[in-house]
Amino acid sequence: MGGGARYPYPKYVWSPAGGWWTRPSNWKSNTAIAFGGILAFTYATWSVSAAREVRNIEIHPLAAHST
Numbered sequence: 001m002g003g004g005a006r007y008p009y010p011k012y013v014w015s016p017a018g019g020w021w022t023r024p025s026n027w028k029s030n031t032a033i034a035f036g037g038i039l040a041f042t043y044a045t046w047s048v049s050a051a052r053e054v055r056n057i058e059i060h061p062l063a064a065h066s067t
Helices: 027-052
Strands: none
Touching: none
């Protein structure tokens, strides 16, 4: 499976993504931590946005359901 055998690559090349054929052993925990950080940032942004929201006209909660 894949694109063929692994070939020799230069060891002196540095890559922020990890280089050739990278598979960190802790990728699951790294992914969970990153996902948790994204969720925390989104929640904080949402909360600040909701706290600063200003409405010029009053909206009744049941206005959409009135007949």
